[in-house]
Amino acid sequence: MPRRPASALAEKWTRIDGVDVFYRESPRPPADARVMAHVHGFGLSGRYLLPTAERLADEFHTYVPDLPGFGRSGKRRDMLDIPDLARATADFFDDRGVEKATLVGNSMGCPVILEFAHHYPERIDRAVLVSPAGGLFNQPLRRAIRQLTTDAPREPVKMARVAVPDYVRFGVPSTTRMFKALVSYPSLERLLELRIPTLVVLGERDPLLPHAHRVGEIASQTDTHVLIVLLEGAAHAINFSHPEQLAHIIRTFMDDLPMKNDPAWPADVRLYEVHRGAHHPPAKDAG
Template sequence: MSTKSVPRRLPRRPASSLSERWTVVDGVDVFYRESPTPPDAPAMMHVHGFGLSGRYLLPTAERLADEFHTLVPDLPGFGRSGKVPGGLDIPDLARDAARFLDDRGIETVTLVGNSMGCPVILEFAHHYPERIDRAVLVSPAGGAYNRPLRRAVGQLTRDGGREPPRMMRVATPDYLRFGVPSTFKMFSALTSYPSLERLLELRIPTLVVIGDRDPLLPGPDRVREVAAATDNHVLVVRIEGAAHAINFSHPGELAHIIRLFMADRPIVDDPASPGHASLYEIHRGRHLPSTD
């Protein structure tokens, strides 16, 4: 009597090298990822964009996890975390970020945001200035340049064709889970938020990273003009060939830039990545360490 061999079931590949965990913050289930880095390492939290979870931030976050106590939460209302009735605006999300850090016992942190995550960081710095060491704003979104909604949809459509195809496999489930009603509400909150006013208030070292193929951002002249008005504490770096989701599409280059910024070192191309996208400064505040 012959028996058929049963194929071995391979273990499920972990979604991330970071630990996946749950906690409860103000009665809401919050899903997050956390590095096993010793707790005395500097804390760094990555803040996701519009309608998305923290999943697409992992390629960059994982590259920095050996040096920083790394956290990547899904903010309430996004991803796998629970929803909060009426909680979808920038001040609410900044408060949620602070409450999450309270839950994790973290007093001060460097915040790394992409897209909508950047206004959340600006609002966090506005209300909790003593709790943020540095800010990293990657592809900041919001404001008049993204209004009205049909214009933003067109920008997102163009951006979709410039991102790696695998980004859609990550983003689509998140967008579907987020839903249409939440999209309209969050878009209104995001585009009416005073991002420029908050940026001008910042008094901490701030890194802004943009891509030269990002249709959601104004041109480099406008970016340079805004940066020059920020009392010389802002460093702006541009990555050639990058669109909006830099944390996903160019994680090696972005992690390299962040390491240099955190160490107050000049921004130069990564010699370990020849042939990859070039990066260069387009503005450096005089109060930041010089490249000379």
């Protein structure tokens, strides 16, 4: 009996600068589809991003790479800080012939996107930052570990089956070095200098982040293009735990439509708009 594919996306390999890179891609994207790439978090592969990515793959030319040093991709000694991972993302786009894309990140993937936008502003259309990690709120390491320990039981049990093998493969030395790079990265500074439409999605139960209204206060202090949405009932790994809701939020943002709840969602899952930047594209009514 043939093996059931692990994903509705096509599984592929390429070789970039002597390193084997594993990625997933929309099997049959529309010819005029906008490109969307999903960037994974700390120590993880792109596998846990698939529930959301798959729901968007018929509308967008979707890529979900395992960055070098993560998941099934090969390792490089210089792939353990945020600027290196941003360059690796640009190298992946070069290899795939992608000139410009929307980037969707979770956790550590958000600083990678911010660094990508800082160095390659002409190559990013929009940014979607889901549960951004790093900075003072996650320091020192023991505090971050407590936050992760608090978050674990708030995530679906199936998340552990995906995450644990990835963390084991990533290893302790890489974890220590990557954590230092992550918490020293100037995420807030980079976020506030963005000049592209940017969506930040925060989980109301996420212990790794300050309260959503505090993030909104910070964003409101400058002239930004940032839209901040709070998803009630979600914790940190929103891409895995709430893919239907997140795909809806991303789709709405990409089409510049008003943020609205779906009546079919469970009663304990609701979205709230926390902040809309002055120069964020005005929402247009559907239809």
